[in-house]
Amino acid sequence: MGDLSAMVTGLMTVTVGGSSKQRDQVAIKAVHDEHLISYLRSLGFDPDGKRLASCKFCGSDVTLKNLAAIFPQSGSIKAVCDQADCLMEIQELLREGTIKL
Numbered sequence: 001m002g003d004l005s006a007m008v009t010g011l012m013t014v015t016v017g018g019s020s021k022q023r024d025q026v027a028i029k030a031v032h033d034e035h036l037i038s039y040l041r042s043l044g045f046d047p048d049g050k051r052l053a054s055c056k057f058c059g060s061d062v063t064l065k066n067l068a069a070i071f072p073q074s075g076s077i078k079a080v081c082d083q084a085d086c087l088m089e090i091q092e093l094l095r096e097g098t099i100k101l
């Protein structure tokens with residue numbers, strides 16, 4: 001039997017950066033590697049540009065490096081950077097059911 005207290009009970013757990021071990025906790029749907037580029041293109045982003053979009057929450061430039069999540073809202077695709085505050089905002093929207101990944 002495992003340690004029950006170690007079970008994840010929240011809707012989702014987001015870990016910012018950190019070790020690869022911590023990254024296992026990231027539950028936000030992520031599209032990685034070569035699929036990311038074509039995926040972004042299909043959504044109308046320009047992966048070849050310096051920036052993809054402005055973060056929906058903080059307004060910072062979202063690039064391939066700091067892209068944390070992409071989700072549709074109000075008929076357009078929003079990009080979110082990987083700042084802790086923004087990840088918390090995503091969690092909040094998910095909890096409210098405003099967005100689904």
Ligand SMILES: [Zn+2]
Nearest residue numbers: 055058081086
């Ligand atoms: Zn942000």
